[in-house]
Amino acid sequence: MKVATVESLDHEGRGVTRDGGKVVFVDGALPRERVACVSYRKKPTYEFAHVQEVLRPSPLRVMPRCPYFGTCGGCTLQHLEPGAQVAxxxxxxxxxxxxxxxxxxxxxxxxxxxxAWAYRHRARFAVRYVAKKGGVLVGFHERRSSFVADMESCEVLPPPVSRLIRPLRALIGGLSIRDRVPQVEVAVGDAATVLVLRVLEPPSAADEAALRAFAAAHGVHLYLQPGGPATAAPFHPPLEADLYYDLPDFGLRVRFGPTDFTQVxxxxxxxxxxxxxxxxxxxxxxxxxxxxxxxxxxxxxxxxxxxxxxxxxxxxxxxxxxxxxxxxxxxxxxxxxxxxxxxxxxxxxxxxxxxxxxxxxxxxxxxxxxxxxxxxxxxxxxxxxxxxxxxxxxxxxxxxxxxxxxxxxxxxxxxxxxxxxxxxxxxxxxxxx
Structure with a gap:
């Protein structure tokens, strides 16, 4: 462990300090903070560390809203006041x-x-069946890891989508192909929400019944994607109208598919x-x-x-x-x-x-x-x-x-x-x- 004063933030949102002639990038540290940190990767001219304790906090430090912040890799700056993030x-x-x-x-x-919150209308959840965790995990990857964060909500997703994480875990965990569903893509339009399940094997008849019941219970439209993005196809229920977002300043409606690129x-x-x-x-x-x-x-x-x-x-x-x-x-x-x-x-x-x-x-x-x-x-x-x-x-x-x-x-x-x-x-x- 070492004690250091943080000078600035780098382009990845990490604190930057120096130890002799070596640059140290510190996860979770803010400028002008005095921190105790522990290195987790060392190179000849630089190293990476994470904060063990904040000894002198920045006046711009705030309490992260999300209980998974620091573990989930989706956000890196929730501990910094939003206006300061923009600066x-x-x-x-x-x-x-x-x-x-x-x-x-x-x-x-x-x-x-x-x-600053509930803004993210596009997301891609990773899915993993982990027996030691008691079933299926659905969420974003952990920071600096390929593991899926054990999470049940997300503060940057719209609340109706955030509330789907726990039911999705239960749904996929009950499927016969629970270890063959590696991701769920979320696309929220102005009038509909679509979930695209990547399926490496076709679902069974019982699986299909469970999927239909889930869509009906949560008011979402399910697509199944057996291959690349172009293979995503409607499953249940059919969309009564296209996915779209409006640009009201110009009197425009932009229609899109659930795997098309749109701004988050x-x-x-x-x-x-x-x-x-x-x-x-x-x-x-x-x-x-x-x-x-x-x-x-x-x-x-x-x-x-x-x-x-x-x-x-x-x-x-x-x-x-x-x-x-x-x-x-x-x-x-x-x-x-x-x-x-x-x-x-x-x-x-x-x-x-x-x-x-x-x-x-x-x-x-x-x-x-x-x-x-x-x-x-x-x-x-x-x-x-x-x-x-x-x-x-x-x-x-x-x-x-x-x-x-x-x-x-x-x-x-x-x-x-x-x-x-x-x-x-x-x-x-x-x-x-």
Whole structure:
């Protein structure tokens, strides 16, 4: 055991201190705290530790609401006051932009945030049959472990979903295939909740009866998924209406499948979409590209403003779903969707798409380095970049600013995942016409 004073938090939400010339990352410690900690992994230049005792607590330390915090790996920052969590994420974003790209935004945007609890409308529970625990465990993985946390509730899930954890344990524990159900995916729409059970073997007739009774008792719709995500199929009861979420600022309804990618936090997503559209300032008749468009989360609002939008998406199924959303919202005449591997595009491909007035980029964690390198002399004068990884945003910003001639006009964090160290952000790049 060692005693240390914590200097800062790293991008994973761990306290950072030093022991001689070695950096020590301390789980559960906050800046300016004096802690006693125990190392659990040592390397020549750094090590990892966890707090054994807080000797001098931070004034920003709060009591975690969840009884499983510290064991469950779903949240890492419940012990830090929510407003301070946002400030930490803003610092992580600024640090990454400076250290990786050597660029600072001209304007820091106010943080986008929403409810701190019960916000998570998408989740993937791990399922394990553990005889020594007395049956089946359903929940998130333990921190730093492949084991499933022994939990019966979750404070970041909507209460009706949180209350399903214990009944799900009983349901799956009573199935003949209880050791062949490795996960349950949760998708909450504005009017329905779907649970997708991954089944490695078909359920028996008795299993099917139990599943139907569970769905009826808890008001959920069950899907069974024997293979990859595309194999998920309705089981019981049939959905009377599609899964969807509304974007009321734009008069839009976005329909999705239970295994399609949607933002986890619908409250923050509404604000994020509003901000992205405001930063891009779409005008009627402008030609706008939406890279990594998914279901049309940003494409549809941009088209609602009268712009001609071309959405690019690597998944054919998602592009087809986006087209259906355009048709259902009366925007088909303003929208086009193209299937393209945006991780392999080059300048010739981008040039073949024709000139765009503006562009929105919303990539996965890997970022959009090929796409930004592909921008040529006729590149759009304004780019809004929505990022779920500040490191790849900074890497791409380095190209946009120092190679392609853009200015980083504004950037700010989007607190899509309260109580976690996950940093979502939005940035505006502009260059002279």
């Amino acid at each position: 930490v994420k803003q610092r992580v974003l600024e640090d990454q932009l400076w250290h990786i790209a050597r660029v600072r935004p001209e304007v820091l945007l106010p943080a986008v945030h929403g409810p 936090n619908p409250y923050v997503n509404r604000v994020l979409v509003r901000r992205a559209v405001a930063l891009l300032e779409p005008e009627p008749g402008e030609r706008i590209a939406d890279l990594f468009c998914g279901l049309g989360n940003f494409s549809l609002p941009l088209a609602r403003a009268g712009a001609r939008v071309i959405g690019y998406e690597g998944s054919r199924a998602l592009a087809q779903a986006a087209l259906r959303n355009a048709e259902a919202n009366g925007l088909r005449g303003l929208m086009q969707f193209v299937v393209a591997n945006l991780f392999e595009v080059d300048e010739a491909w981008m040039r073949a798409q024709g000139p765009f007035d503006k562009m929105l980029i919303d990539p996965p964690r890997d970022g959009a380095i090929a796409a930004v390198k592909a921008l040529g002399a006729d590149a759009p004068r304004r780019v809004v970049y929505v990022s779920c990884n500040p490191a790849t945003l900074a890497r791409d910003a380095q190209v946009l600013v120092h190679v392609k001639g853009y200015r980083l006009r504004a950037a700010g964090v989007v607190n899509m995942f309260p109580h976690t160290a996950h940093v979502e952000s939005i940035a505006l790049f502009e260059r002279d016409a």
